[in-house]
Amino acid sequence: MPQIAQIADTYSSQIFWLLLTFGFVFFVIGLGMVPKVQGTADARDAKITGDLDAAKAAFARADEAEADYRVRDAQSRTAAQATLAKAKSETAKASEVQLAAADAEVSTKINAAEARIKAASDAALTQIETVAAEAARDMVARIAGVEASDEAARNAVKAALAHG
Template sequence: MPQIAQIAETYSSQIFWLLVTFGFVFFVIGLGMVPKVQGTADARDAKISGDLDAAKAAFARADEAEADYRIRDAESRTAAQAVMAKAKGEAAKSSETKLAAADADVASKIAAAEARIQAASIAALAEIETVAADAARDMVARISGVEASDEAARNAVKAALAHG
């Protein structure tokens, strides 16, 4: 086994060269280069987690904004409903008053018209009586030659008119 057979003549060279090469590996590569490589990887990890955190925060903000929007939406909806109800009430009230006014106007016009009609019909009746009494007196005079009094003719006409 050369590992044992050659140990006396090779151990010093083995140890020397191992220390030289491993020293190079440790000091130049291990201490000089590996921290930079690892630093790059760590910086990347930090950036990734930072970006993820930022994205998460943005998500939370978006959720918040949405909730806020929903609340404001609901608020403005109720406000709009209130405004609408108020406007409806006002409109109903004003149309009611206008209707009442118009009703009163119409009623007064109807009453005036009825009064006019009544007056006209009374006048017409009175005229009819006079005309009918004249006609009756005429008819009596013609038929019997008796001059009927104005009053009797008028009464007779009234009685006939009352009987229709």
Template sequence: MSEPAVTHTGTEAQHSAGFPPFKTESFPSQIFWLVVTFVALFVILWRIAGPRIAGVIGARKGKIADDIAQAEKHKADAEAALAAYESALASARAKAHAEADANRKVLEAETEKAKAAADAEAHAAAAKADAEIAAKRAEAATHVTKAAQDAAAEIVNRLIGVTVPPEEAEAAVKAL
């Protein structure tokens, strides 16, 4: 009898021979396709992707430069506004100080006038009070003199039993 024939399929034969990239028989075709793929990718990057990337980078640089220029413009505007504000604030302060000084002078003048009027009124009231005091003293002195005369006449009357006329009592009190 004869031995059965062993048939191998194409896939089994390829697997049994080893890993294809490591086969030395296929190196020239692998190198060819590597070069073709590299050249194709290089051309695509050089002609299509490169200009697009360069355009995006240029657009970003332009946008950044515009943003920086706009920020510098806004900064200059802000500094100008700050200078105008400080100038207006300084002039307002100067005006407020001037008005405060003018008001202070007016109030000092009014205060001096009121003080002078109050002093004059106080002097007048003091003079009137002095006159009243002098009048009261004179009146009190006459009352004291009259009381002294009456007391002297009464004392003499009680001590020695003699009635003294008012003229003599007056002369005796005035002599003392």
């Protein structure tokens, strides 16, 4: 068969071109493109690693900031509570002073009113005794026909009021 006889002649030519093509592909791709792709991949890996490290550092700073915030918040709350307690204490003291002053004023007014009531009561009692003494003297004069003295009429009214 003539095709089989030609294999030896064409086979070496095909191997040559095959080696030449693979060599060209190796040099173009292997030495030209692969280092660029590898460099890009290495740069991307380095960027990712750097970004992760920066994120970890930012996370640590955020944790520190949160801890500082919590400490300042606790201090602020404590200070506010102390201020509030102080204000309540001062207000209570001021209220007590005002209450004592108002109580003293009310007590003074009550005592003055009681004194006025007692004076009015004494005056009314004196007037009642006077009117009763005059009425008793008039009744004695009409009924018994005897003139009683003012002093005797007053003593009789006082005695009657003391029993009654």
